[in-house]
Amino acid sequence: MFPTPVEQLITELSRLPGIGRRSAQRIAFYMLRRPREDAAALAAALIDVKDKIRFCRQCFNFTEEELCGFCRDARRDAGLICVVEEPSDIIPIEKGGDYRGLYHVLGGALSPLDGVDPEHLRIQELLDRVAAGGVEEVILATNPNTTGESTSIYLADLLRGKVRVTRLASGLPVGADLEYADEATVSRALLGRREL
């Protein structure tokens, strides 16, 4: 329907997560209207990110250097490791502003139905970090869903006795109405209640 280069661009864009063919067409036509420099800058940024970004040797967050900014920062508490599923999970924790420890990115969560077993995650690397010493507490911050919970239970079993293991609290979101909370969340909130 469109000239070959446009079709090719639409095909490539529609491979991106959350972008269907119609959205891909809209982006393609937007880029056609933009000056050549804008397209060149986007292309250069894409190539740059592929060439320069790799996984941190220690925590497996994204980094430009051998160690990421968190692992290089001597002001952060190296005795605390917060275990997350993906690098994107670090962002909300950092935005919260209360955590000053390090991270460990597993690269996913255990999911037998999807064929994700312990050897597919960076679990051994976490155990090696703990075994190397200096770690006082591991905070399990996997998602509060079935795969995240089973990953946390599995990790807690492996780490118990070696280091203090804690799990992120779960319950009612700040600003929400109790009336609209689901039963599972309310149950968790009651279990995790604290004294005032």
Added chain:
Amino acid sequence: MSRGYSTEAIVLGSHKLREADRVVNLFTSARGKTPTVVKGVRKVGSRFGGRLEPFTHLEVQLHEGRTLHTLTGADTVRTHAAIRGQPAALKAGLSFIDLLSRTGAELERRPRCFNLLVRFLDEMEKVVSAGTADGAGETGSAPGLHDGRSADDVDGAAGVNRPAVLALGAELKLLLLSGYLPHLSSCAHCGSEESLPRFSAMAGGALCADCPGESFPVSAAALEAMRFLLESPLAAAAGRRLDAAAERETWRAVREVCRYHLGFDPRVAPV
């Protein structure tokens, strides 16, 4: 004409869609497997939130779309949270859900399968509660999902992996409802009721020593257990004592039937 309707549903699983949505695989009493879009469910403030975790029994309001349905309302009937908190029960539950979600077509009404699923989850919750009361199945200390420990370890006192036996019972019943009941009392080839030392999915069940067919050895105890699990209510299956070897043979028979007749390899073993 309104295309909205209400039905009971069990959550089988889900995958991410776009920024904050999910496609949740529901098994409904009205339409069987029903892939359903749930908008904004990955946001912290979603009103559906924890209601859409696997095994949750819901009363849902759905809007029928061209390809996918959309969830417009959900009330919890039972959360079955205990099953998700006990690794052996979670593994057994996922095993049954895997088989159920890979048999039958989407939007094919299967009321008997829905009833089987509801009863299976209710019984599994009882098994987990009983195990926790005994101290055998406490969250965080029970073996099962990924640790490679044997089935016998799951309930050491009784020597029985009760979630696995319950799942095997439900899976055999599912094969029966799907039209793939294996011959277990006589040779699937010649009909002899003498010794039946082998099982062949290709032949359609147990085989005597003389009949041809690709097969694996099966013990009399495993055949007896399979017959019991098929003929008894699920509540009785959960109480059945089954040694680890018979469990493995029963699972292998289920797996071979799935491979040969249904064309898929089960992804999660309950044992």
